Amino acid sequence: MLRSEWWRSAVIYQVYPRSFSDSNGDGLGDLPGITQRLPTIRNLGVDALWLSPFYTSPQKDAGYDVADYRDVDPRFGTLADFDALVAEAHRLDLRLIVDLVPNHTSDQHVWFQQALAAGEGSPERARYLFRDGAGPDGDTPPNNWESVFGGPAWTRVPRPDGTPGQWYLHLFDTSQPDLDWENPWVREQFHDILRFWLDRGVDGFRVDVAHGLIKKKGLPDYVAPKGGASMGGHASTPPYWAQPGVHEIYRAWRKVLDEYPGEQVLVAEAWVNPLSKLAQWVRPDEMDQAFNFDFLETAWDATAIRRVIRDSLAAFGKVGAPSTWVLSNHDVVRHATRLAITTDHVQGEGIGPKSPDKPNRVTGLRRARAATLLMLALPGSAYLYQGEELGLPEDVELPDSARQDPTWFRTNHERYGRDGCRVPIPWEALAPAFGFSPTGESWLPQPPEWAGYARDAQEGQPDSTLELYKAALALRAQHGLGLGDVDWLRGYPEDVIAFRNGNVIVIANVGTQIVTLPPGVIALSSEPVSANLPGETTVWLEAAQA
Ligand code: GLC
Numbered sequence: 001m002l003r004s005e006w007w008r009s010a011v012i013y014q015v016y017p018r019s020f021s022d023s024n025g026d027g028l029g030d031l032p033g034i035t036q037r038l039p040t041i042r043n044l045g046v047d048a049l050w051l052s053p054f055y056t057s058p059q060k061d062a063g064y065d066v067a068d069y070r071d072v073d074p075r076f077g078t079l080a081d082f083d084a085l086v087a088e089a090h091r092l093d094l095r096l097i098v099d100l101v102p103n104h105t106s107d108q109h110v111w112f113q114q115a116l117a118a119g120e121g122s123p124e125r126a127r128y129l130f131r132d133g134a135g136p137d138g139d140t141p142p143n144n145w146e147s148v149f150g151g152p153a154w155t156r157v158p159r160p161d162g163t164p165g166q167w168y169l170h171l172f173d174t175s176q177p178d179l180d181w182e183n184p185w186v187r188e189q190f191h192d193i194l195r196f197w198l199d200r201g202v203d204g205f206r207v208d209v210a211h212g213l214i215k216k217k218g219l220p221d222y223v224a225p226k227g228g229a230s231m232g233g234h235a236s237t238p239p240y241w242a243q244p245g246v247h248e249i250y251r252a253w254r255k256v257l258d259e260y261p262g263e264q265v266l267v268a269e270a271w272v273n274p275l276s277k278l279a280q281w282v283r284p285d286e287m288d289q290a291f292n293f294d295f296l297e298t299a300w301d302a303t304a305i306r307r308v309i310r311d312s313l314a315a316f317g318k319v320g321a322p323s324t325w326v327l328s329n330h331d332v333v334r335h336a337t338r339l340a341i342t343t344d345h346v347q348g349e350g351i352g353p354k355s356p357d358k359p360n361r362v363t364g365l366r367r368a369r370a371a372t373l374l375m376l377a378l379p380g381s382a383y384l385y386q387g388e389e390l391g392l393p394e395d396v397e398l399p400d401s402a403r404q405d406p407t408w409f410r411t412n413h414e415r416y417g418r419d420g421c422r423v424p425i426p427w428e429a430l431a432p433a434f435g436f437s438p439t440g441e442s443w444l445p446q447p448p449e450w451a452g453y454a455r456d457a458q459e460g461q462p463d464s465t466l467e468l469y470k471a472a473l474a475l476r477a478q479h480g481l482g483l484g485d486v487d488w489l490r491g492y493p494e495d496v497i498a499f500r501n502g503n504v505i506v507i508a509n510v511g512t513q514i515v516t517l518p519p520g521v522i523a524l525s526s527e528p529v530s531a532n533l534p535g536e537t538t539v540w541l542e543a544a545q546a
Helices: 032-043 081-089 110-118 184-197 246-258 275-282 302-318 362-374 406-409 448-453 465-478
Strands: 012-017 048-051 068-072 095-100 154-156 166-169 204-207 265-268 325-326 381-383 496-501 506-509 521-524 538-544
Touching: 068 081, 068 275, 081 095, 095 184, 095 521, 154 406, 166 275, 184 246, 246 265, 246 275, 265 275, 275 521, 302 496, 362 465, 362 506, 448 538, 465 521
Parallel strands: 012 048, 012 381, 048 095, 095 204, 204 265, 325 381
Antiparallel strands: 154 166, 496 506, 506 538, 521 538
């Protein structure tokens, strides 16, 4: 069968279900809400959706704490609602990728509850990473690992008689015990979970913490760099990230996906450095794509951006995989804010009322539009996060009383965490909750000025960010940019990134000096100044046909 390899050039739109669209008015988005809005997303011009978790979950980490991998949480709907969503997506020619969370379960998952009940040394306990504590009374954690959300990565549980017993590992919240992926039983369970969703017609999986499943033998101590444990992406490799044993897991998953007709994909959320190492996740017999967090984390600096584009194309190209590009998601400060940050910023830290650096909103949006237009001109696959097409900033004034990210609680309010990028998005300027929810309820409060960002306020307005996204996505498809190449163009100042992709010339003026604007403009991120290309602006030009 001829394969289209649709994912090589796809633009994939991330839906964060709780903040997308609420059909029943309880203030939390849901699956029917997503289904209702699908035509609008189709209209934006994307190829696929990635849905963050909607499974049964106590929601201690916004659904990344799964209590049943084979059901929909009643807050989000039912399996029938999910089937309806898949059917509507496919009717609209949109592919649907779901989020799979294999590194840990919820502590409410029956596997963990059974492990607690079965006691030390049982096969049920061997599903997770239970260990005896250190010290004579075992009251010191088995090692010094820190949780990514702050605090120790171990929690002690009582024995059936109430005396203190073993400890279990949780790289994230206490409510998210890590599974032991050395255990074949665990591997089997996930093969069945993959099949469960493949049978329901999904087009692939975004794999959560895909660099974390295997821990170094003996669980040796590790001191995290300054700022505490993180998702990774720095020079030293902790004993819980990017261990070589993880790859055979995905090779086995690939075989499960290959049992099915069609072209289902595996996408790695792996915070691994350098790009050449990350590329190991997307070798031909493993996954198809890995999020390019190096690109996301690159500062607003032409030399750095050129370098990461070059390195990405080289590293992924070497293993025959497409590069991916991403600027925002539910774990990072939205790029319309992040690109204007002037101080050091660590992923997951967030920005809040007491942060010293309140990025300038005008600068942020201007740079974000330029960065997006640059990103959408690059060959490979691009990821968009709901609301970025509206130019939404991070909510940096979210009241502390509203916060829900475990990071905020586990760091004793030192790190704000990720709530600021998760505020429900505005659809209609004049409706309750800006159209997010019919009752006006919203699980995180929306800033009043978001009326100005509402989709209906931008629709048809030529200068709006929404229309810029629509135009760029249409041109990207029309010119086949996703399957093209980058031919660097010389003769531009250092602060200017210039390349040709097929018959489109892309000039990103990252600096502040005006440069000459050649003829043939087809897309532009900010208005020209006396017919020149101003600073912090990207332009696409149609090159004269040879
Ligand atoms: C991933 C998710 C993040 C979650 C974490 C633990 O990084 O994107 O939202 O908190 O994994 O599952």
